[in-house]
Amino acid sequence: MAHSSQMWLICLLMGILYLPSTFCGHVVQLNSQNFDQALADNKIVFVNFYADWCRFSQMLAPVFDQASDIVHEEYPSGVVFGRVDCESEQEIAQKYHITKYPTLKVWRNSQVTRREYRGQRSVDAFSNYVREQMKSKIIEFHSLSDLNVESSRRSIVGYLENKDSESFKNYEKVAEDFREDCNFHLGVGDASIKERQTGENIVFRPQNRGPEAEIVYMGDLANLELLKIWVSDKCIPLVREITFENAEELTEEGIPFLLLFHHPDDAASVEVFKTEVAKQLIQEKGKSGASI
Numbered sequence: 001m002a003h004s005s006q007m008w009l010i011c012l013l014m015g016i017l018y019l020p021s022t023f024c025g026h027v028v029q030l031n032s033q034n035f036d037q038a039l040a041d042n043k044i045v046f047v048n049f050y051a052d053w054c055r056f057s058q059m060l061a062p063v064f065d066q067a068s069d070i071v072h073e074e075y076p077s078g079v080v081f082g083r084v085d086c087e088s089e090q091e092i093a094q095k096y097h098i099t100k101y102p103t104l105k106v107w108r109n110s111q112v113t114r115r116e117y118r119g120q121r122s123v124d125a126f127s128n129y130v131r132e133q134m135k136s137k138i139i140e141f142h143s144l145s146d147l148n149v150e151s152s153r154r155s156i157v158g159y160l161e162n163k164d165s166e167s168f169k170n171y172e173k174v175a176e177d178f179r180e181d182c183n184f185h186l187g188v189g190d191a192s193i194k195e196r197q198t199g200e201n202i203v204f205r206p207q208n209r210g211p212e213a214e215i216v217y218m219g220d221l222a223n224l225e226l227l228k229i230w231v232s233d234k235c236i237p238l239v240r241e242i243t244f245e246n247a248e249e250l251t252e253e254g255i256p257f258l259l260l261f262h263h264p265d266d267a268a269s270v271e272v273f274k275t276e277v278a279k280q281l282i283q284e285k286g287k288s289g290a291s292i
């Protein structure tokens with residue numbers, strides 16, 4: 001019993017300051033002093049926002065701890081499992097709109113991902129999730145005949161000269177940011193030379209469409225922010241279908257809904273709805289003077 005009390009005290013003291021080796025069960029206790037530093041020091045930060053009085057938070061804690069041990073063995077650096085006590089760190093909780101406990105959010109390269117974790121809450125599920133997050137989502141092809149674009153997904157295809165360029169670094173960054181929204185393919189050097197007659201380029205291929213429907217990016221590949229805007233516009237549709245799986249995610253965005261209720265076979269109404277939404281958006285942007 002005395003040993004358990006000592007270990008609890010050590011964990012508490014270790015959580016006060018963030019250091020790469022400061023772990024208790026390899027979960028870092030994050031607070032206003034160390035939160036930003038933890039994000040800056042790691043590629044992936046997986047955070048459990050909890051409250052001590054919450055029964056579900058209590059149930060999750062040992063599972064999260066076990067998963068952190070497994071992941072730490074595989075990735076000694078670059079990945080951190082963190083936890084935030086929302087009662088004592090209300091400023092952090094409010095900043096990230098935490099309204100329920102426990103909430104699991106992910107940061108990649110210091111940026112919070114648009115989708116919080118909503119998968120199973122088990123050791124294996126957490127471990128596998130982080131493994132997937134650490135993998136590159138770029139599918140490289142070594143000849144045009146190897147390029148296999150999955151028709152059921154929106155896809156971006158990059159035809160670049162090499163992997164040392166600023167273009168590749170930016171392409172890699174947007175592939176990370178929009179990894180859940182689009183498939184990303186890449187051909188460099190001889191694999192894409194036929195598609196680079198006028199220079200490096202990337203194209204967007206819409207879902208369930210062929211090469212004839214591809215849209216070429218006309219901006220500067222060295223301009224990361226411009227590239228992000230273009231990829232976001234192409235990979236995240238204006239009109240999204242609400243399902244049981246994504247309803248909570250969409251409602252938490254906190255914006256008003258315009259809903260179309262339609263028969264599953266009524267594709268025409270869906271297309272009219274999409275067209276009208278796009279028209280209204282263009283009109284609103286025109287009024288505000290924003291660029292399209």
